[in-house]
Structures are given as structure tokens and as C-alpha cells.
Amino acid sequence: xxxxxxxxxxxxxxxxxxxxxxxxxxxxxxxxxxxxxxxxxxxxxxxxxxxxxxxxxxxxxxxxxxxxxxxxxxxxxxxxxxxxxxxxxxxxxxxxxxxxxxxxxxxxxxxxxxxxxxxxxxxxxxxxxxxxxxxxxxxxxxxxxxxxxxxxxxxxxxxxxxxxxxxxxxxxxxxxxxxxxxxxxxxxxxxxxxxxxxxxxxxxxxxxxxxxxxxxxxxxxxxxxxxxxxxxxxxxxxxxxxxxxxxxxxxxxxxxxxxxxxxxxxxxxxxxxxxxxxxxxxxxxxxxxxxxxxxxxxxxxxxxxxxxxxxxxxxxxxx
Amino acid sequence: xxxxxxxxxxxxxxxxxxxxxxxxxxxxxxxxxxxxxxxxxxxxxxxxxxxxxxxxxxxxxxxxxxxxxxxxxxxxxxxxxxxxxxxxxxxxxxxxxxxxxxxxxxxxxxxxxxxxxxxxxxxxxxxxxxxxxxxxxxxxxxxxxxxxxxxxxxxxxxxxxxxxxxxxxxxxxxxxxxxxxxxxxxxxxxxxxxxxxxxxxxxxxxxxxxxxxxxxxxxxxxxxxxxxxxxxxxxxxxxxxxxxxxxxxxxxxxxxxxxxxxxxxxxxxxxxxxxxx
Amino acid sequence: xxxxxxxxxxxxxxxxxxxxxxxxxxxxxxxxxxxxxxxxxxxxxxxxxxxxxxxxxxxxxxxxxxxxxxxxxxxxxxxxxxxxxxxxxxxxxxxxxxxxxxxxxxxxxxxxxxxxxxxxxxxxxxxxxxxxxxxxxxxxxxxxxxxxxxxxxxxxxxxxxxxxxxxxxxxxxxxxxxxxxxxxxxxxxxxxxxxxxxxxxxxxxxxxxxxxxxxxxxxxxxxxxxxxxxxxxxxxxxxxxxxxxxxxxxxxxxxxxxxxxxxxxxxxxxxxxxxxxxxxxxxxxxxxxxxxxxxxxxxxxxxxxxxx
Ligand SMILES: Nc1ncnc2c1ncn2[C@@H]1O[C@H](COP(=O)(O)OP(=O)(O)OP(=O)(O)O)[C@@H](O)[C@H]1O
Ligand SMILES: Nc1ncnc2c1ncn2[C@@H]1O[C@H](COP(=O)(O)OP(=O)(O)O)[C@@H](O)[C@H]1O
Ligand code: SF4
Ligand SMILES: [Mg+2]
Ligand SMILES: [Mg+2]
Numbered sequence: 001x002x003x004x005x006x007x008x009x010x011x012x013x014x015x016x017x018x019x020x021x022x023x024x025x026x027x028x029x030x031x032x033x034x035x036x037x038x039x040x041x042x043x044x045x046x047x048x049x050x051x052x053x054x055x056x057x058x059x060x061x062x063x064x065x066x067x068x069x070x071x072x073x074x075x076x077x078x079x080x081x082x083x084x085x086x087x088x089x090x091x092x093x094x095x096x097x098x099x100x101x102x103x104x105x106x107x108x109x110x111x112x113x114x115x116x117x118x119x120x121x122x123x124x125x126x127x128x129x130x131x132x133x134x135x136x137x138x139x140x141x142x143x144x145x146x147x148x149x150x151x152x153x154x155x156x157x158x159x160x161x162x163x164x165x166x167x168x169x170x171x172x173x174x175x176x177x178x179x180x181x182x183x184x185x186x187x188x189x190x191x192x193x194x195x196x197x198x199x200x201x202x203x204x205x206x207x208x209x210x211x212x213x214x215x216x217x218x219x220x221x222x223x224x225x226x227x228x229x230x231x232x233x234x235x236x237x238x239x240x241x242x243x244x245x246x247x248x249x250x251x252x253x254x255x256x257x258x259x260x261x262x263x264x265x266x267x268x269x270x271x272x273x274x275x276x277x278x279x280x281x282x283x284x285x286x287x288x289x290x291x292x293x294x295x296x297x298x299x300x301x302x303x304x305x306x307x308x309x310x311x312x313x314x315x316x317x318x319x
Numbered sequence: 320x321x322x323x324x325x326x327x328x329x330x331x332x333x334x335x336x337x338x339x340x341x342x343x344x345x346x347x348x349x350x351x352x353x354x355x356x357x358x359x360x361x362x363x364x365x366x367x368x369x370x371x372x373x374x375x376x377x378x379x380x381x382x383x384x385x386x387x388x389x390x391x392x393x394x395x396x397x398x399x400x401x402x403x404x405x406x407x408x409x410x411x412x413x414x415x416x417x418x419x420x421x422x423x424x425x426x427x428x429x430x431x432x433x434x435x436x437x438x439x440x441x442x443x444x445x446x447x448x449x450x451x452x453x454x455x456x457x458x459x460x461x462x463x464x465x466x467x468x469x470x471x472x473x474x475x476x477x478x479x480x481x482x483x484x485x486x487x488x489x490x491x492x493x494x495x496x497x498x499x500x501x502x503x504x505x506x507x508x509x510x511x512x513x514x515x516x517x518x519x520x521x522x523x524x525x526x527x528x529x530x531x532x533x534x535x536x537x538x539x540x541x542x543x544x545x546x547x548x549x550x551x552x553x554x555x556x557x558x559x560x561x562x563x564x565x566x567x568x569x570x571x572x573x574x575x576x577x578x579x580x581x582x583x584x585x586x587x588x589x590x591x592x593x594x595x596x
Numbered sequence: 597x598x599x600x601x602x603x604x605x606x607x608x609x610x611x612x613x614x615x616x617x618x619x620x621x622x623x624x625x626x627x628x629x630x631x632x633x634x635x636x637x638x639x640x641x642x643x644x645x646x647x648x649x650x651x652x653x654x655x656x657x658x659x660x661x662x663x664x665x666x667x668x669x670x671x672x673x674x675x676x677x678x679x680x681x682x683x684x685x686x687x688x689x690x691x692x693x694x695x696x697x698x699x700x701x702x703x704x705x706x707x708x709x710x711x712x713x714x715x716x717x718x719x720x721x722x723x724x725x726x727x728x729x730x731x732x733x734x735x736x737x738x739x740x741x742x743x744x745x746x747x748x749x750x751x752x753x754x755x756x757x758x759x760x761x762x763x764x765x766x767x768x769x770x771x772x773x774x775x776x777x778x779x780x781x782x783x784x785x786x787x788x789x790x791x792x793x794x795x796x797x798x799x800x801x802x803x804x805x806x807x808x809x810x811x812x813x814x815x816x817x818x819x820x821x822x823x824x825x826x827x828x829x830x831x832x833x834x835x836x837x838x839x840x841x842x843x844x845x846x847x848x849x850x851x852x853x854x855x856x857x858x859x860x861x862x863x864x865x866x867x868x869x870x871x872x873x874x875x876x877x878x879x880x881x882x883x884x885x886x887x888x889x890x891x892x893x894x895x896x897x898x899x900x901x902x903x904x
Binding site for chain 2: 796803
């Protein structure tokens with residue numbers, strides 16, 4: 001269970017810009033172990049989606065990977081050509097997006113789309129593919145009777161379940177799920193996340209779950225990486241990290257999330273002052289320092305690194 | 320008594336039928352949707368009443384009827400005893416009631432006119448309700464509003480796109496405060512914001528309620544938010560009110576299965592229910 | 597911060613200018629359009645002669661080829677002369693003025709009409725919308741040239757003969773203007789229907805603004821960028837429509853020739869060897885219409901963030 005299927009080393013993504021360059025991802029390293037669900041959490045613009053895009057080779061031009069390496073098992077995948085990347089995309093790594101309609105073709109039945117994906121990626125006969133497609137639908141609790149239904153005939157939650165069936169159909173090693181439940185109601189969100197968790201365990205697929213919701217992280221993931229302004233703030237085991245957060249940003253995120261378990265009208269929510277900086281105005285030193293209540297003097301000039309203790313913060317590292 | 324707003328047997332039906340020509344040709348009957356179905360509740364002055372429910376349950380429809388943006392199909396809305404949709408009221412009476420009702424919307428992007436400077440956005444209600452005399456008084460009031468929501472007077476010259484989502488919601492709140500209303504409907508005011516920014520906006524709304532004695536109708540699908548925001552909660556399902564209780568009672572001991580399911584589904588950071596630690 | 601910067605400074609930093617400079621075709625089109633407009637506006641100063649001053653015309657100068665001295669008078673003309681001995685360069689500059697004037701005023705007319713109808717249709721909805729949009733549907737089933745000729749024909753029939761030439765230009769403007777309002781109305785109606793659902797319009801209603809004020813003050817400013825694009829593209833169409841009508845002899849009268857009139861005159865001489873009388877006005881028309889169109893295309897791409 002400890003073997004890394006994906007390894008990202010010192011990833012840096014750059015968008016050329018007329019006033020220099022924008023760096024939405026700066027020096028991010030992490031591993032995804034076989035069969036685990038790792039969460040990426042952070043505020044809007046933290047670089048969660050961009051990291052996913054870099055892994056699957058879908059950074060919008062003119063952006064590019066400027067430094068770093070991405071390894072899928074023993075193969076380096078950040079420098080592959082278009083056709084080799086296409087081989088990996090869908091087959092070994094697949095994606096689930098926030099809006100199910102971006103992954104489903106509105107003009108074709110869901111059965112057709114499943115069969116086609118299976119045939120493109122797996123060496124099976126048409127009959128076999130059809131059997132697999134039906135099995136896939138059953139797995140996500142969709143009545144195989146609806147094999148010939150079109151996406152618009154389903155509710156949002158059902159569509160997202162179809163997308164999960166689609167993502168699993170080529171038996172990938174890794175699934176990147178970018179805010180898969182943000183557009184859904186809480187009750188439906190709970191079902192979809194439960195399903196995602198169960199199926200990935202059964203298939204032995206690893207998942208990168210991108211979300212801005214600490215509650216979703218807590219309920220679904222094994223490990224979590226907290227991103228801020230394109231940098232890794234803290235990474236670690238979900239339970240440990242949530243019970244004993246180290247980085248002031250992680251602490252702030254957790255403290256500002258209201259809970260159904262406690263609090264009443266007189267509760268003042270903890271708030272992190274200010275907002276995430278824009279990419280063209282990143283502060284020097286620790287990018288979080290203008291919002292940090294515990295900032296030290298050198299925080300404004302020296303950038304902290306993620307060391308053995310897995311936290312990028314001067315409170316825990318020697319200068 | 321001290322109820323500021325009373326909603327009585329409110330119904331709203333939408334006509335979803337095809338155009339009549341198509342109905343004639345394909346012999347289809349008329350189709351209706353009862354988005355709000357016999358809903359009654361009241362909000363005490365200075366209190367927050369939360370409506371929770373899944374998307375499509377009719378929350379926004381009630382919100383729009385409560386401020387007069389939409390008419391009811393049947394039922395009444397009484398504001399301090401006056402019927403909001405009473406056709407017998409004079410224009411001036413209508414205006415006086417209207418001025419006391421305001422709304423803060425969900426989308427920080429669509430709720431401010433992108434072509435207007437913030438100063439103008441805030442001055443517009445002052446002008447249309449003739450609340451200030453002269454340019455200087457107007458400017459003073461605009462600055463006061465900006466400071467009230469935690470922005471600065473110099474922000475009046477800027478355009479909405481120069482602000483972050485949370486700051487824009489502050490501007491929306493300032494606009495709602497401009498006409499010195501008694502009652503503000505907040506329709507999912509933080510569901511498009513990050514948690515850290517959500518906390519800022521929720522705290523601001525509570526502070527304003529304390530300072531100005533505002534009455535809120537607060538709409539959300541997030542039970543965790545309701546817990547710290549509302550005095551009383553109504554749970555809406557397919558246009559009907561399935562349960563109504565004071566906040567603590569409703570969350571601690573829900574009666575209906577639907578409410579129980581909603582509470583169970585809410586994601587928790589620390590799972591205390593199974594006593595894991 | 598950025599708020600302190602002057603308008604000019606902000607423009608210099610804007611994406612708009614940045615995009616513009618990165619598109620050489622657009623820069624060239626822009627330069628051509630500006631030059632042609634300047635020529636038209638300053639016609640009295642820059643044209644070598646006044647082509648309408650009958651006294652200055654010398655029939656002996658007729659059919660002088662470009663850049664060659666006239667066999668009889670020895671005078672040289674950059675672009676040659678026509679059958680009347682009129683300097684072609686001057687005629688083109690003044691013709692450009694007529695073409696641009698007709699084109700611009702017709703577009704303004706079409707724009708005012710189309711934007712108003714589109715706003716009303718989009719905001720009111722219901723039967724008002726149906727009525728306006730059905731009128732638009734009927735309008736587009738006729739080619740705009742046909743409509744222009746129809747209006748032109750009716751106006752000619754109604755007006756007393758001595759007023760026809762005087763009012764020809766006005767009739768031309770109305771004819772083209774009336775036949776081009778539909779694209780404006782359709783786009784504005786669509787955008788209005790989207791904008792009116794946005795929450796800032798709801799907020800304005802809550803403040804108690806009336807329909808008219810909401811349309812003018814809130815919605816109109818937000819539908820203007822597509823209108824600008826259509827206006828530019830329609831300008832090219834209007835200039836060509838004007839040229840076509842004038843070419844067919846139902847447009848600008850020979851006393852006030854536009855580029856189209858000049859082309860009509862020129863084509864009579866094409867096969868007798870006096871090619872320049874057709875070629876130069878035609879090239880000018882082409883350069884003008886093409887540049888305006890290219891500018892319109894660029895504007896559309898730049899102002900539409902979805903295409904970027
Ligand atoms: N095509 C692009 N060109 C320039 N900058 C971009 C582009 N796409 C994304 N960015 C920037 O990269 C940064 C990271 O974006 P990303 O989409 O990864 O954020 P995120 O963490 O997924 O946020 P959200 O929660 O809003 O989805 C942001 O500052 C964003 O503005
Ligand atoms: N103008 C309208 N025309 C037709 N149906 C509408 C209209 N407004 C809302 N509805 C429908 O009424 C129901 C309740 O909508 P809404 O009040 O917006 O729900 P909520 O805010 O709880 O998500 C939904 O099914 C919605 O599609
Ligand atoms: S490095 Fe300094 S500024 Fe950054 S989070 Fe740690 S204490 Fe705060
Ligand atoms: Mg994202
Ligand atoms: Mg709603």
C-alpha cells in the first residue's frame with residue numbers, strides 16, 4: 001500500500017505574461033500512493049486545478065511546465081509528446097470535473113459513451129465492452145435499463161455517477177476529481193463521495209480529490225495537501241492534520257469552517273483577514289505573511305520550504 | 320405582536336406549458352409547477368429566520384416574493400401589518416414599504432453592474448428614494464456605508480471588477496443598507512465564497528444585525544452556516560415547509576426524516592458522532 | 597494604486613491596446629480607415645481640384661491616363677481623368693466623403709432603431725417581443741438591397757421631380773438604415789434577456805427604478821460592446837449597399853457622385869481601354885470596405901472573451 005504510483009517533484013508552472021511571468025504553481029512536490037485518496041484543498045486560485053491539469057498534460061497554452069518532474073510509476077510523463085500523453089490520459093489517468101456536462105456528450109446515449117471509452121482503451125470485443133459498460137452502471141447504482149438514455153434525462157447527481165462510471169471504465173490507476181460535488185446538493189454530495197470512495201478501493205485506483213471544503217476532505221481522504229498561492233503550505237495524514245494543524249493557514253481554514261455539531265447565534269466565526277493575493281502581486285517571502293497573525297520578521301523576506309516536518313512555515317523550521 | 324413579517328398560506332405556481340400553438344398541434348395539456356405550496360411563517364423583529372432546503376425546493380422563490388420582486392399566486396405577505404402586494408395601496412405607500420425591504424444576492428459577480436463605479440452603485444438608492452440633499456450629503460452617506468461594511472471611502476471610485484468576491488458581497492450589503500431598511504433577504508450570500516471569506520461576510524451580517532436591529536430572512540443549503548446565523552429555521556422540501564423550529568431544537572432533535580437526512584449529509588471536519596477520539 | 601492612474605495611462609496598459617498591437621492586419625486596416633476618413637473630412641483642402649465646380653472642368657482634359665501629360669493641354673493627373681476631364685483623384689476623395697457620410701449616418705439610424713427595438717423586445721418579452729421579432733423575421737427574408745430599392749422607389753414616386761436629386765442622399769440613408777436594423781435588434785434582444793435576469797437588475801428593481809430607467813441606465817451600457825462590433829461590420833455592408841444602389845443608378849446622383857456612382861460611370865469605359873476610371877474608385881471602395889470589416893472582426897474577437 002505504500003508504493004507511489006504518482007510522484008511529482010518540484011513542479012513549477014509558468015504563464016508568460018507581458019509584464020514578466022505568472023507562476024500559478026511554484027515548487028510543489030508530493031507522492032500519491034497506490035489505492036489512496038489524497039485531497040488538495042485551498043481557497044479559489046490556490047492552484048488546485050492547475051496542479052491536476054499539469055499532471056494530465058492539459059495546461060492551457062501559453063502556460064507550460066517550467067521545472068520539475070512528474071513520474072507515473074517508472075515513466076516520466078511531463079515531457080511526452082501529444083500522442084503519448086493521449087495514451088495516458090483516459091487510460092491510466094482519468095478525470096472527473098465539477099460540471100458533469102463537460103465530460104458527457106449531450107447528443108449520445110450514456111451506454112454508447114461508456115462502450116466507446118472501453119473500446120478505445122481496453123483490448124476487448126464489442127460484446128465484452130457492452131457487458132463491462134452495464135456492470136459499470138450497476139456499480140454506480142444506475143439501472144442498466146437506462147443504458148440508452150441521454151445525459152439530460154438524468155439529475156445532476158446521477159450524471160456525476162455516470163461520469164464516475166466513465167472514469168473507472170478504462171481501469172485507470174489514478175483518477176483526478178476536480179470539485180466533483182461542488183454543484184450538487186449536500187445530500188447528493190454525500191452519496192457521490194461515498195460511491196467514489198468505495199469504488200476506488202475496490203478497483204485499487206488512487207484518487208486526487210480537489211475541493212475547497214474541509215468537511216469533504218475530512219470525510220473522504222486519507223492524506224491531504226493544503227495549497228496556498230501556488231505553493232504547498234502543509235501536507236500530511238488527514239486525521240493528524242485536521243486534529244493538529246501546524247500551518248497558520250491550515251488552522252485558519254479549519255477554524256473558519258462552521259460546523260453542524262456546535263456553535264449558536266452568538267458564535268463569532270474565526271476569520272482569516274484579507275484575501276488570496278493575485279498572481280501578479282505575490283508577496284515576497286512567505287506568500288501568506290500579509291494575512292498571518294503569527295508572522296515573524298523574516299517571514300516577509302525569506303520563503304519557507306516544506307521540510308521533513310511537512311510544513312512550509314518559519315514557526316517550525318530554523319532559518 | 321412583534322412579528323415584522325408574516326407570510327400566510329403563500330403559494331406560487333409557474334406555468335411551464337409550451338406556447339399555445341404547440342399545445343394545440345401536439346395536443347399537450349397545460350403544465351404547472353407549484354414552486355411554493357401553502358407556506359406560512361413569521362419572523363420576529365430583529366431576528367434571523369433561515370430557510371434551508373435542496374436546490375429547487377423554492378427558497379429563492381419565497382425570497383423574491385418576500386421583497387416584492389415577484390407576486391404570489393395566492394396568500395399574503397404582511398409587513399408590519401401592511402399587505403405588501405395589496406393593489407389598493409397608493410404609489411407613495413408602496414414606496415414606503417418597499418424602501419424597508421432589501422436583498423443581498425448569491426452571485427458576487429452578477430449582482431453589481433460592471434459598468435458602474437461603486438460610488439454610483441451606492442448612491443443610486445439614495446437618489447431614487449430621495450434620502451439625501453445635495454452632492455456632499457450623498458458623498459458623506461456613501462463613505463459611511465463603505466466604512467460600515469469594512470471598505471474604505473477611496474473604494475467609491477473603483478469598479479466592481481477591481482474587487483474580490485468577498486469584497487463585492489460587502490458592496491452588495493452596503494447597497495442594501497443604503498435605504499436604511501428594516502428587513503434584508505439574504506439569498507445564499509456566501510455560497511459562492513471561500514470559507515475564510517464566508518466567515519468574514521457572516522460575521523459582518525451579524526454585527527450589522529446587532530447594531531441596526533435588522534430582521535433577516537436567510538437562505539442557504541448549508542446547515543452548518545444556519546447554526547451560527549439563525550434564531551429559527553424552516554426546512555423546505557418541494558415547495559412545502561416540512562419542519563419549523565428554533566435553531567438548537569431543530570438541529571439537536573429533528574423530527575422529520577428529511578431534516579434528519581440533511582443533517583446527516585452535512586460534511587463534518589471532526590466526526591464526533593462515532594466517538595473515534 | 598491603479599485607481600490613481602490617468603485615463604491615458606490606463607489605456608496604455610490595457611489588454612485592448614496590447615491585443616491591437618499584436619495584430620498587424622488590424623493595425624494596417626486601422627491606418628487605412630483613418631487615412632480614408634481624414635481624406636474625406638479634409639476633402640476641400642487635400643483634393644487638387646473641386647470636381648463639382650463645372651467652371652474649372654476642361655473637356656479637352658477628358659480621358660487623360662494616369663501620370664501622363666494630356667495630349668492637348670499638357671496637364672498631368674495622378675490618377676487620370678474621366679470623360680468630362682474631371683480629375684479622378686479629386687472625384688474619388690469627394691466620392692469617399694459621400695460614401696462615408698451615407699454609410700455612417702445609415703448605420704447610426706439602423707443602430708438607434710435596432711438597439712431601441714431590441715431593448716424593448718428583450719426587456720418586455722411577451723407579445724411586444726413577438727411582434728418586434730416577427731417584423732425582424734419578415735425583414736430578413738428580403739435581401740437588404742431589395743428593401744432599399746423598394747423604399748427608394750416609393751420615395752421617388754412620392755417626391756416631386758425637382759426634389760428628387762436634392763433628397764436622393766436622404767432617401768438613400770433612410771433606405772439603407774431601415775434595411776440593416778435587424779442584426780442590432782436581435783443581438784441586443786438576446787443580451788438584454790440575459791442581462792435582465794442578472795441580479796444587479798433585480799437590485800435596481802428593488803430600489804424602485806422604472807422600466808425605462810433600468811433599460812437605459814443599467815442594461816444599455818452592458819449591451820454596447822456587441823453593438824459596437826455589429827456597427828463596424830454593418831458600416832462595411834452599408835458602404836457596399838450604397839455603392840450597389842448608386843451603381844444601379846438609384847443612389848447618389850451624378851451631381852454628388854459617391855464611389856458607387858464613379859464605378860458606374862467607369863464601367864462604361866472599361867472595354868474601350870480607359871481602365872483607370874473604373875479601377876481606382878473600385879480599389880478605394882474595396883480598401884475601405886475590407887479594412888472596416890477586418891477592424892470589425894478584430895473587435896468582435898477582442899471584446900468576446902469566450903473566443904480568447
Ligand atoms: N489560462 C490561464 N492563464 C493565466 N493564469 C491562469 C490560467 N488558468 C489559471 N490561471 C491562474 O492560476 C492560478 C491557479 O488556478 P487554479 O484554477 O488551479 O485554482 P484553483 O485552486 O483550482 O481555484 P478554484 O477553487 O477557483 O477552482 C490562479 O491564480 C489562476 O488565475
Ligand atoms: N420564473 C420561473 N419560471 C418557471 N419555473 C421557475 C421560475 N422560478 C423558479 N422556478 C422553479 O421553481 C422551483 C423552485 O425554484 P427556486 O425557488 O429558485 O429554488 P431554490 O432557490 O430553493 O433552489 C424550481 O423547480 C425552479 O425551476
Ligand atoms: S512562514 Fe511566517 S508568515 Fe508564513 S505562515 Fe509561517 S509564520 Fe506565518
Ligand atoms: Mg479549480
Ligand atoms: Mg436559489
